[in-house]
Amino acid sequence: MAKKSTTPTFCLGVDYGTNSCRALVVNTANGAEIASHVYNYPSGDAGILLDPKDPNVARQDPADYIKGFVTSVKNAVKKATKVRGFKVDRVIGIGVDTTGSTPIPVDKDGTALAMLPEFKGNLAAYAWLWKDHTSYAEAAEITAKAAKHKDNYLSKCGGTYSSEWYWSKILHCKRTAPKVFKAAYSWVECADFIPAYITGNTNPDTMVRCICAAGHKAMYNEQWGGLPSETFLASLDKDLPRLRYTTKALPSDQKAGELTAAIAKKVGLPAGIPVAAGAFDAHHGAVGSGAKAGTLVKIMGTSTCDCMPAPKDKKLPDIPGLCGIVDGSIIPDMYGLEAGQSAVGDIFNWFVKQLTPGSFGTGGDAHVKLTNEAAKLAPGASGLIALDWNNGNRTILVDPLLTGMLVGQTLHTTAPEVYRALVEATAFGAVTIINRMEEYGVKVKEVINCGGISEKNAMVMQIYADVCNRPMKISSSSQTCALGAAIFGAVVGGAYRSTNAAQKKMTSVKPKVFKPIKKNVAVYAKLYKLYMQLHDALGGVNKSADLSGVMKQLIEIRKQARK
Amino acid sequence: MAKKSTTPTFCLGVDYGTNSCRALVVNTANGAEIASHVYNYPSGDAGILLDPKDPNVARQDPADYIKGFVTSVKNAVKKATKVRGFKVDRVIGIGVDTTGSTPIPVDKDGTALAMLPEFKGNLAAYAWLWKDHTSYAEAAEITAKAAKHKDNYLSKCGGTYSSEWYWSKILHCKRTAPKVFKAAYSWVECADFIPAYITGNTNPDTMVRCICAAGHKAMYNEQWGGLPSETFLASLDKDLPRLRYTTKALPSDQKAGELTAAIAKKVGLPAGIPVAAGAFDAHHGAVGSGAKAGTLVKIMGTSTCDCMPAPKDKKLPDIPGLCGIVDGSIIPDMYGLEAGQSAVGDIFNWFVKQLTPGSFGTGGDAHVKLTNEAAKLAPGASGLIALDWNNGNRTILVDPLLTGMLVGQTLHTTAPEVYRALVEATAFGAVTIINRMEEYGVKVKEVINCGGISEKNAMVMQIYADVCNRPMKISSSSQTCALGAAIFGAVVGGAYRSTNAAQKKMTSVKPKVFKPIKKNVAVYAKLYKLYMQLHDALGGVNKSADLSGVMKQLIEIRKQARK
Numbered sequence A, B: 001m002a003k004k005s006t007t008p009t010f011c012l013g014v015d016y017g018t019n020s021c022r023a024l025v026v027n028t029a030n031g032a033e034i035a036s037h038v039y040n041y042p043s044g045d046a047g048i049l050l051d052p053k054d055p056n057v058a059r060q061d062p063a064d065y066i067k068g069f070v071t072s073v074k075n076a077v078k079k080a081t082k083v084r085g086f087k088v089d090r091v092i093g094i095g096v097d098t099t100g101s102t103p104i105p106v107d108k109d110g111t112a113l114a115m116l117p118e119f120k121g122n123l124a125a126y127a128w129l130w131k132d133h134t135s136y137a138e139a140a141e142i143t144a145k146a147a148k149h150k151d152n153y154l155s156k157c158g159g160t161y162s163s164e165w166y167w168s169k170i171l172h173c174k175r176t177a178p179k180v181f182k183a184a185y186s187w188v189e190c191a192d193f194i195p196a197y198i199t200g201n202t203n204p205d206t207m208v209r210c211i212c213a214a215g216h217k218a219m220y221n222e223q224w225g226g227l228p229s230e231t232f233l234a235s236l237d238k239d240l241p242r243l244r245y246t247t248k249a250l251p252s253d254q255k256a257g258e259l260t261a262a263i264a265k266k267v268g269l270p271a272g273i274p275v276a277a278g279a280f281d282a283h284h285g286a287v288g289s290g291a292k293a294g295t296l297v298k299i300m301g302t303s304t305c306d307c308m309p310a311p312k313d314k315k316l317p318d319i320p321g322l323c324g325i326v327d328g329s330i331i332p333d334m335y336g337l338e339a340g341q342s343a344v345g346d347i348f349n350w351f352v353k354q355l356t357p358g359s360f361g362t363g364g365d366a367h368v369k370l371t372n373e374a375a376k377l378a379p380g381a382s383g384l385i386a387l388d389w390n391n392g393n394r395t396i397l398v399d400p401l402l403t404g405m406l407v408g409q410t411l412h413t414t415a416p417e418v419y420r421a422l423v424e425a426t427a428f429g430a431v432t433i434i435n436r437m438e439e440y441g442v443k444v445k446e447v448i449n450c451g452g453i454s455e456k457n458a459m460v461m462q463i464y465a466d467v468c469n470r471p472m473k474i475s476s477s478s479q480t481c482a483l484g485a486a487i488f489g490a491v492v493g494g495a496y497r498s499t500n501a502a503q504k505k506m507t508s509v510k511p512k513v514f515k516p517i518k519k520n521v522a523v524y525a526k527l528y529k530l531y532m533q534l535h536d537a538l539g540g541v542n543k544s545a546d547l548s549g550v551m552k553q554l555i556e557i558r559k560q561a562r563k
Helices: A062-080 A136-148 A166-176 A178-183 A190-199 A211-217 A230-236 A261-267 A281-289 A345-355 A363-375 A415-439 A452-456 A458-468 A480-492 A499-506 A518-538 A550-562 B062-080 B136-148 B166-176 B178-183 B190-199 B211-217 B230-236 B261-267 B281-289 B345-355 B363-375 B415-439 B452-456 B458-468 B480-492 B499-506 B518-538 B550-562
Strands: A010-016 A020-027 A033-040 A049-051 A054-060 A091-098 A103-106 A186-189 A255-258 A274-276 A295-300 A304-310 A324-327 A335-341 A385-387 A404-409 A446-450 B010-016 B020-027 B033-040 B049-051 B054-060 B091-098 B103-106 B186-189 B255-258 B274-276 B295-300 B304-310 B324-327 B335-341 B385-387 B404-409 B446-450 B472-474
Touching: A010 A062, A010 A190, A010 A281, A010 A480, A020 A062, A020 A480, A033 A062, A054 A062, A062 A190, A062 A261, A091 A190, A091 A281, A091 A480, A103 A166, A103 A178, A103 A190, A136 A166, A136 A230, A166 A178, A166 A186, A166 A230, A186 A190, A186 A211, A190 A211, A190 A255, A190 A274, A211 A324, A211 A335, A274 A480, A281 A295, A281 A304, A281 A335, A281 A446, A281 A480, A295 A415, A295 A452, A304 A415, A335 A415, A345 A363, A345 A415, A345 A452, A345 B415, A363 A415, A363 A458, A385 A415, A385 A518, A404 A415, A404 A518, A404 A550, A415 A458, A415 A518, A415 B345, A446 A452, A446 A458, A452 A458, A458 A518, A480 A499, A518 A550, B010 B062, B010 B190, B010 B281, B010 B480, B020 B062, B020 B480, B033 B062, B054 B062, B062 B190, B062 B261, B091 B190, B091 B281, B091 B480, B103 B166, B103 B178, B103 B190, B136 B166, B136 B230, B166 B178, B166 B186, B166 B230, B186 B190, B186 B211, B190 B211, B190 B255, B190 B274, B211 B324, B211 B335, B274 B480, B281 B295, B281 B304, B281 B335, B281 B446, B281 B480, B295 B415, B295 B452, B304 B415, B335 B415, B345 B363, B345 B415, B345 B452, B363 B415, B363 B458, B385 B415, B385 B518, B404 B415, B404 B518, B404 B550, B415 B458, B415 B518, B446 B452, B446 B458, B452 B458, B452 B472, B458 B472, B458 B518, B480 B499, B518 B550
Parallel strands: A010 A091, A091 A274, A295 A446, B010 B091, B091 B274, B295 B446, B446 B472
Antiparallel strands: A010 A020, A020 A033, A049 A054, A103 A186, A255 A274, A295 A304, A304 A335, A324 A335, A385 A404, A404 B404, B010 B020, B020 B033, B049 B054, B103 B186, B255 B274, B295 B304, B304 B335, B324 B335, B385 B404
């Protein structure tokens, strides 16, 4: 609960996205967002360093992160000073979230190798951005070896290790850039690098590592004593065990340290402000949207991340296909369940860019026009059904080598019909995640959405409500990640005794709730059966599939819908 | 062989399409097309009478056909008189082909009911155009009853009776327009109506009915004594048996009669010119393209019709899934095999109209631009595969309730990639027909294509050559239906002793032959296996399908193709 003080206090959330970082100043009493500033990374292509020879390469310059912190915080604070009640000495805490897994090779002092003159321009020494896919072979190797290990290291991350994750990238660096590997005393997730840098606690042996990154991406689990064993790491590469840090990974209600005088001066804040341990953007987004036990938060953007805390009163089974189950990764002292869809907004954007006739316009205009037309269609009236796998399937099949599919086209099929079918496909993907959680005893009592699509596209939200047969709520904040980070700033600053207590005061949902419409629910229940038939057949779950009725049932549903 | 005369002789082919009819004047010695004239039907929507309340209705005014004959022939003859060597008294014969099944209700004199004042404007009394689909329920009923009949009436038409065909339409008329049904003394195919009208042999009891229409659309076969028995027809409706004509249906090398003085005067020709028995446009198109035993002719337009004569020296088995096997329907004294794809050009047109971005332009321009880009892609490089069923499947599944499908989309899939995948899908459909014929012992030794797509789109033809692993030849004539009709004019006029002899002199293929490219053939062989897996699974052939490898194999093929 909020301190019974008449003096307002404030906290800061700093959210590092793929192309920019954002600082947000928030009133700890009520979550009011009083000032913010966005800093676009200056390097490369919108902040991403690419290699024209290899489309899998995606790196970032750690110097951008540092400049980003200083510039965004300084400016947000400057703007806040114009708001009544704000004073810099009333800032009680800072939280940070970043993309991930985005590991950075550092030296013994915790300095990013990329910032040392001898590694300037050597991309292997830079931050390996989450969407760098160079290490797919190493990921497959880790998956194969971990699957055989007695401790079943993959049981908490869906059974498959990804090329986007910590050890894959480090192993790939060893094999392709041995000089960098040799020079790296440790590898630090971006989510740990920023809190370490701004608190000065940069010694890799003692710095705070967050449970969110460690648990979801580095196979850290207290069940087997932290990171995978040295023996296991040695089975991947003899030089890997030395990178096994042994500190206890912490949730974000714990401090990473206090703001150093040097940084404080640069951003115009007092030194010594507590800084929370970091986490990934989606997890803080979930917190900023009001995630709690039984409340699933869907962060809807180009892809989605589905986060739900689950209470620790009963032992949680491993849930096959979930991206991760990590103790304390979203809300401290709860299991953090993470799932997600590897493409949602990206699929709609793809359709607009590649397959939308000129009469609908381009870009955002086309989304609006297609949505307007698609919204007029009754569920099932298009006769179409799609699989939402244009970027593989993250949950529940965990298979990046799956692709999109569209069934039911006639000579009259229109672009808005396909657009709607693609929206519906992502909704079917969404309910598949919910169903999987519930099949394993984790009840989803409430769904809160956040992110651009949920705010902008009422049709999408209504379809999700109808397909999932659950009310869809929308987070009030449009910068939930930064708000979540700020909430942890408030917690480490002492404004609240727990994350949940802070959320109760600092988060809310919009008054407009999308409620399921009964007759739509009935049609989508039929379509979902067909979706699952295709899902299981093409996804390899059912190897003796009878799909002979799919097209005919789509026609029958279409006939009913057009009546 | 041509007569050893120094005086040239000429013949006339009149081809009735869906929207217009064309008269073509041809030199009998060498097939040279010396003059032609096209007449667009004036009634309705491009010649088609529609019912705003029922999209299945498609009728035509028989008066348009008559005006069409007079206008097109008169003008073609007029143009021909300007060509050296042509004289009206050197026209030795006339052939006619039409769309079908397009039955017309007539009175006892053979006059179309639509032309009688009391039926003016009553659409049921007009010509029931081939693509009228009002009688789908009757078609299903006929299929069900014929399937149980001892004579297996559907064995020559692929096992399924269509709503586009003769008896379905008549039965639907009985049930929905009983006054018209009662007034109709007989129902005459358009292909018989025109020859009857211009020769004056209009008595329904004695007029010439062609084997092409009777055999392919009315279940006529000498094996069971002509049309289905009165008992069978009575099982459909007690009033149907009276419509069972008992004349022997004839091939087009037989005369329907001679041009009447009245018509001759109107068109500027002498009376008494022999007129060949009619046939359907595609069949005459096959003849005009050079169809012979072992030579498959593909008439490629919005849909395709695949026609191949087969010798009668050995008994031909029933071939499941073929649209028809009729003695004498293409070339007299040979079996006429007909198959087809229910949408080819229509699929490409649909994609251009509905799913092509403005940057490719519209209409014909878009086809050219998409083709130019698609032609740059290596087979398999898109990672896509499609089913060509946007308008159902005519051969070999014979199922109008199938629909299109596209598999393999990523977030980078482009419009030209999809366009190429659609072209490839139609090629896979084409080779499926060839394979089916060969599985039943009918060897396809040569493939000749005709129709707009084959002339205009080299990429399509190369893909067909590579997918089918056979050279693709193109007919020299761009009006092969009218040329085929003219060939039968030459035969009934006595210029040749046989259709084959006439074809040898009067037809040819273009010098450019599309030959299979070995490395493309190898890739398409792999893709075709995937096509057939999807074909059998979605088409209901395989009810325990393992599709788990489809997407992964597409990715593997894509990887190889992009190397």
